[in-house]
Every structure is written in structure tokens, then in C-alpha cells.
Amino acid sequence: MAETSSPSVLRAETNSWFDRVPPAYWVLGVVLLVIPAFVSDFVMGEIMARAFIMGIIALSLMLLGGYGGMVSLAQMAFAGFAGYMIAVFGTSAITDISQGWPWWIVIPLALILTIILSTAVGWLAVRTEGIYTIMITLAIAAAFFYFTRQNYDIFNGFQGFNSVLPPQLFGVDWRGSYAFYYLTLFWAILGYAVVLYISRAPFGLALQGVRDNPRRMSALGYNVTAHRVAAYAFAGLIAGIGGILLTWQLSQISPGTVGIGAAIDVLVIAVVGGLRHPIGPFIGAFIFVVLETFAKDFLVTLGLSGDRFQLVIGLGFLIIVFFSPDGLLGLWDKFRAARNRDPLTGQDRGEREL
Amino acid sequence: MSDVSVMTRGDPQTGSGYALELRDISKKFGALEALAGINMLVRPGERRAVLGSNGAGKTTLFNCITGDFMPTTGAIRFFGEDITVFPAQERIRRGLRRTYQISLLFTGLTVLDNVYLACRGVSRGRFSFVRPRRGDALMQTAEELVATVNLSDAINTPVSELSYGQQRQLEIAMALSGAPRFILFDEPAAGLSPTERVELIKILTGLPSHVGYIIIEHDMDVALRVSEQVTMMHNGRIFKEGKPAEIEDDAEVQALYLGGNADE
Ligand SMILES: Nc1ncnc2c1ncn2[C@@H]1O[C@H](COP(=O)(O)OP(=O)(O)O)[C@@H](O)[C@H]1O
Numbered sequence: 351m352a353e354t355s356s357p358s359v360l361r362a363e364t365n366s367w368f369d370r371v372p373p374a375y376w377v378l379g380v381v382l383l384v385i386p387a388f389v390s391d392f393v394m395g396e397i398m399a400r401a402f403i404m405g406i407i408a409l410s411l412m413l414l415g416g417y418g419g420m421v422s423l424a425q426m427a428f429a430g431f432a433g434y435m436i437a438v439f440g441t442s443a444i445t446d447i448s449q450g451w452p453w454w455i456v457i458p459l460a461l462i463l464t465i466i467l468s469t470a471v472g473w474l475a476v477r478t479e480g481i482y483t484i485m486i487t488l489a490i491a492a493a494f495f496y497f498t499r500q501n502y503d504i505f506n507g508f509q510g511f512n513s514v515l516p517p518q519l520f521g522v523d524w525r526g527s528y529a530f531y532y533l534t535l536f537w538a539i540l541g542y543a544v545v546l547y548i549s550r551a552p553f554g555l556a557l558q559g560v561r562d563n564p565r566r567m568s569a570l571g572y573n574v575t576a577h578r579v580a581a582y583a584f585a586g587l588i589a590g591i592g593g594i595l596l597t598w599q600l601s602q603i604s605p606g607t608v609g610i611g612a613a614i615d616v617l618v619i620a621v622v623g624g625l626r627h628p629i630g631p632f633i634g635a636f637i638f639v640v641l642e643t644f645a646k647d648f649l650v651t652l653g654l655s656g657d658r659f660q661l662v663i664g665l666g667f668l669i670i671v672f673f674s675p676d677g678l679l680g681l682w683d684k685f686r687a688a689r690n691r692d693p694l695t696g697q698d699r700g701e702r703e704l
Numbered sequence: 705m706s707d708v709s710v711m712t713r714g715d716p717q718t719g720s721g722y723a724l725e726l727r728d729i730s731k732k733f734g735a736l737e738a739l740a741g742i743n744m745l746v747r748p749g750e751r752r753a754v755l756g757s758n759g760a761g762k763t764t765l766f767n768c769i770t771g772d773f774m775p776t777t778g779a780i781r782f783f784g785e786d787i788t789v790f791p792a793q794e795r796i797r798r799g800l801r802r803t804y805q806i807s808l809l810f811t812g813l814t815v816l817d818n819v820y821l822a823c824r825g826v827s828r829g830r831f832s833f834v835r836p837r838r839g840d841a842l843m844q845t846a847e848e849l850v851a852t853v854n855l856s857d858a859i860n861t862p863v864s865e866l867s868y869g870q871q872r873q874l875e876i877a878m879a880l881s882g883a884p885r886f887i888l889f890d891e892p893a894a895g896l897s898p899t900e901r902v903e904l905i906k907i908l909t910g911l912p913s914h915v916g917y918i919i920i921e922h923d924m925d926v927a928l929r930v931s932e933q934v935t936m937m938h939n940g941r942i943f944k945e946g947k948p949a950e951i952e953d954d955a956e957v958q959a960l961y962l963g964g965n966a967d968e
């Protein structure tokens with residue numbers, strides 16, 4: 351083993367993971383940990399926790415779209431399906447349907463069923479490319495939405511389920527504002543870290559290879575279809591975790607949660623944040639939630655109708671995508687590159703990393 | 705498809721002693737007959753150059769051998785085994801490799817990742833969720849291959865930022881991954897600088913002696929220096945085979961090929 355200064359050593363895992371975390375992440379981590387001490391319950395729950403949850407769901411799209419080159423509009427449907435499953439098998443106010451099983455059966459069961467569903471959808475969707483993938487997953491999302499609205503035996507139709515709450519575990523009320531904040535923060539960080547980790551593991555590298563050049567991947571001995579389907583399965587797990595948290599946050603799950611609008615919100619969040627890096631969906635989600643919360647008041651202040659806040663979000667989306675197809679992450683990269691460039695020669699000064 | 709009849713017609717005995725055996729390969733694209741009855745026998749470890757003008761069918765021949773697409777008729781044996789209808793992955797697992805005339809690289813990934821993926825493709829653990837550890841055997845092999853093609857300085861550079869010549873080198877590193885037995889090089893020297901060409905010749909002549917290859921090459925100088933057998937193609941047919949010296953002196957070849965392409 352050559353422990354010299356060959357370039358590869360930089361890439362190899364020379365230090366413990368601890369040393370390789372960039373300082374900015376430590377700062378952000380500390381801020382996220384102590385922020386509950388300084389903000390209201392509203393900010394903690396309706397903005398921060400909601401941003402983490404939407405970030406997790408959009409993260410599942412980032413994995414598929416950014417690494418796999420497959421844009422799926424069905425991620426919100428997977429999330430909603432997991433939410434429905436914990437309502438159906440766990441407890442809710444709809445005692446006729448809810449089975450009331452213990453959480454340690456309900457949560458794994460809900461996630462496994464979600465993985466099965468997303469694998470099946472993936473198996474269908476990977477037969478298509480580009481715009482057709484978007485169409486087929488949109489059709490699946492729409493079908494799921496109408497199905498939940500019309501099916502009363504399992505999904506309780508239009509009303510859905512209310513009083514779907516997290517279990518009382520370790521004597522903590524997980525729906526309490528502090529506990530729920532840290533619960534969602536934990537899953538957001540875990541999801542982020544796992545996706546980032548996998549991006550450099552054989553599975554993630556192969557997925558990026560499939561994105562860049564599927565024909566070459568199969569010529570190299572890979573089963574391209576299997577890799578794509580596996581990506582859907584894994585993305586389904588992530589979306590499912592986000593969906594369970596979302597259901598707990600709202601204390602309910604109903605067709606409105608899994609509508610076409612929500613499916614598109616997830617796409618907007620992922621694209622606005624940036625599909626190239628797993629931090630993108632969380633940046634996008636934070637901005638989306640802030641806009642969603644305050645755009646109404648802002649419009650009313652301007653003397654306009656508050657109903658138009660979707661328009662503000664849509665315009666923001668257009669502007670960002672227009673200036674940077676890579677989302678806000680791309681803008682950040684451009685800014686960094688510009689700062690790195692020597693103003694006289696226009697040459698890079700080196701040191702470019704994300 | 706006629707391919708099935710080929711399978712049953714081909715004699716079942718294996719171990720013919722040839723690395724590559726092409727029997728009556730033809731390929732039609734609609735009305736265009738890109739290959740018309742190609743027969744070729746290549747011994748293990750043999751190094752052969754295929755020459756011919758643009759559109760002669762050289763790349764099409766490679767595509768048929770590697771399974772990028774099926775020949776219209778004919779049979780292909782690789783080390784005695786009938787691979788005519790095998791998918792590309794099955795052929796690569798048997799030690800067949802190729803480079804592409806137009807680079808087909810993973811532009812969003814680094815040089816090392818490209819080579820690592822090539823190495824990983826012919827080994828197990830393609831679905832692993834665990835990052836390669838320091839000293840991972842496959843990662844080291846990939847690093848060595850990168851060094852073989854003189855790309856160590858660019859090992860962590862994204863492929864999209866490589867020069868054209870570097871991309872060609874990377875193609876070669878990927879073809880060398882995972883114990884190849886036979887490699888098809890599709891115009892590896894095209895677009896290389898003179899120094900890069902010298903490096904390429906060094907890499908080719910430095911390959912282990914059991915590794916045979918076919919190289920498509922426009923540059924006679926390069927072709928004759930790295931091969932012991934030359935096949936001339938024209939309009940989808942082979943019209944001459946022989947030792948480099950014979951081919952160089954052949955009047956017909958000079959008229960048809962060197963006459964038109966003498967750009968040196
Ligand atoms: N995929 C394809 N579809 C249709 N025609 C093709 C295809 N590939 C090659 N051809 C045609 O087959 C002929 C041989 O092409 P090719 O094998 O690429 O030639 P060479 O590599 O010798 O320059 C050309 O006339 C080319 O246009």
C-alpha cells in the first residue's frame with residue numbers, strides 16, 4: 351500500500367470521517383441543534399420540521415434524478431402510501447379500519463410495503479426514458495390520488511385518517527414540538543448522510559454510470575435495468591420515511607396530501623435546490639416552506655390576493671431554473687468559480703470542490 | 705431470426721484453438737450491406753490490425769463481435785464457445801473487451817471512477833452499498849490501470865474536463881480492466897498527438913503476451929508497428945490478409961488505400 355502523496359491517497363479514506371467533515375457542516379450542525387432554544391414552536395414545527403420532511407421526500411427524487419437520471423413524479427405517492435399504511439395498520443380516529451397493531455410491526459410493515467410498491471412502479475417506469483418516465487410516474491401518482499379518494503374500505507376515501515400520531519416511546523411525546531423537531535432532524539441528517547455515502551459506493555457509482563451512459567454500462571457487464579429498479583426501491587424507502595413523518599406532523603393523511611400539486615411540489619423542491627448533491631433537496635425544501643408560509647402574507651401586504659402564493663413560488667422556480675439549470679447549488683458553484691477565478695487572467699486558482 | 709438457426713447449425717465441438725472465429729458474418733442496415741461474408745480466424749495472443757477506408761464496415765464488425773448488435777447472418781466463436789447470440793455482458797464476462805471510436809465515457813464521474821466501474825463490472829458486488837475501503841483490491845487495480853495509461857495526474861478529474869487525447873487513454877484503461885483475454889481497439893490513435901501516439905504504441909506492445917487484440921487504425925505507421933497480421937477491408941468485405949511487410953508492398957493495397965489516404 352503506497353502511503354505516499356500520490357493523488358489517489360487524497361481520494362482514499364486517509365482520515366477518520368470525523369476529520370473530513372467540512373467546517374461549514376459543523377457550524378450548520380450546531381445551529382440546527384440549538385435553534386429550538388431561540389425560535390417559536392411555530393417556526394420549529396411548521397417551518398423547520400416541515401422543511402426536513404419535504405427535504406427527505408425530495409431527497410428520494412434527488413437520488414433517482416440526480417444520480418440515476420430518472421425523474422419520478424411518484425415520490426409523493428410513495429410517501430403518502432407509507433403514511434396511509436401506518437394509519438391502516440396502526441391507530442387513528444377511524445377505528446373501523448385502523449388495526450391498532452404495535453408500532454414496531456406497523457412502521458417496518460409500512461416501509462416494506464412502500465418498497466414493494468416503489469419497486470413495482472420502478473419496474474414499469476425504467477422501461478421508459480426522459481419525458482415518458484415523467485408521464486408514467488405522473489399517471490401513477492394521479493391514479494393513486496383518485497384511488498385513495500374513491501376507496502373507502504382501505505383508504506377511507508375523501509376523509510382519509512386523522513389522529514395518526516407517533517408512538518409514545520421512551521416516555522417521550524414525539525409529537526411534542528421539541529421532540530418532533532429533533533426526530534425529523536435526525537432522519538433528515540441520516541437520509542442525507544446515507545445518500546451521500548452511497549454516491550461513492552459501487553451501487554451509487556454504477557447508478558451515475560447508468561445515468562451518463564447506459565449502453566456503455568451494459569457493455570461493461572452491468573444489468574442496467576436491475577440497477578434502475580434497485581434505485582427506485584431505495585428511493586421508495588426514503589420517501590416512505592418522509593411520508594410517515596409527514597403524516598405524524600399533520601396528524602392525518604388524506605388524498606389532499608398525495609394530490610398532483612403535492613407531487614409537483616416535490617419536483618420543484620428538488621430542482622430548485624439542485625439535483626447534483628443531496629444537500630440540494632433540503633435547501634429547496636427550506637425555501638419552499640418559507641415561501642409557502644409567508645408568500646401569502648407578503649401578497650396581502652402588497653394588496654394582492656393571498657391565493658396567488660403558488661404563483662410566487664412558480665415564478666421563483668422559473669427564475670432559478672432559467673439562471674441555473676442546476677438549481678441553487680449550481681448558482682452557488684458559479685459564484686464560487688467566479689470568486690476563484692483570477693480577475694486578470696481568467697484562470698482558475700484551483701481548489702474547487704463542493 | 706436467422707441467429708437461432710446459426711446456433712443449431714454450428715458444430716457443437718468446442719476448443720477450436722482460436723481466440724476468435726468469425727464465420728460468414730454479414731450485417732445489413734436496411735438495404736445497406738455493411739458487412740458481406742466476413743471470415744476471420746485469430747489465434748490466442750495474436751495482434752492484428754484491420755485497415756480500410758471510412759465506411760468499410762470495421763466498426764460494424766466490432767459491434768457484431770462485442771454484441772452491441774447482432775449480425776444478420778453468421779457465427780462467432782470466442783475461445784471455442786459460440787457467442788453469436790450472447791448479450792454484451794456475457795461476452796465481457798468471458799474476457800472480451802473493446803474501446804469505442806467515439807468515446808462512450810461517464811462524463812459526470814472522475815477518471816478513477818470510470819476505471820473502477822469498468823473493473824467492478826466484471827466482478828461481484830455491483831450492487832454494494834459499502835464504499836471501497838482504503839487498500840481495496842479493485843480500487844488499487846483501477847489506480848494501476850490509470851497509471852498504465854499515464855493519467856495519474858488527472859486521476860480525480862471529471863471526465864468532462866479531460867482533453868480529447870486523455871479521453872482516448874481512458875478508453876484504453878477501461879478496456880484493460882478485469883483480466884481481458886482479447887481486446888478490440890477502435891481507432892485508438894485517432895486525434896492523438898505524436899507523443900501520445902508513441903505512448904499508445906508502448907502500451908499496446910507492452911500488453912501481456914497472452915492478450916490478443918484487433919486494432920482498427922488509419923495510420924499505417926502505427927498499425928504496422930503494433931500488429932503481426934493485417935486485414936484489409938473494403939465495402940464490407942475482406943480483400944487482403946497478410947504480414948505487415950506484405951501489405952505495405954502490395955500494389956492493390958497501395959492503390960486503394962494508401963493512394964486515397966496518404967496524409968502523412
Ligand atoms: N447503426 C447503423 N445504422 C445504419 N447504418 C450504419 C450503422 N452503423 C454503421 N452503418 C453504416 O455501415 C457502413 C459501415 O460503417 P462502419 O462500420 O462504421 O465503417 P468504418 O468503421 O469502417 O468506418 C457505413 O456505410 C455506415 O453508414
Ligand SMILES: [Mg+2]
Nearest residue numbers: 762763764805
Ligand atoms: Mg469506424
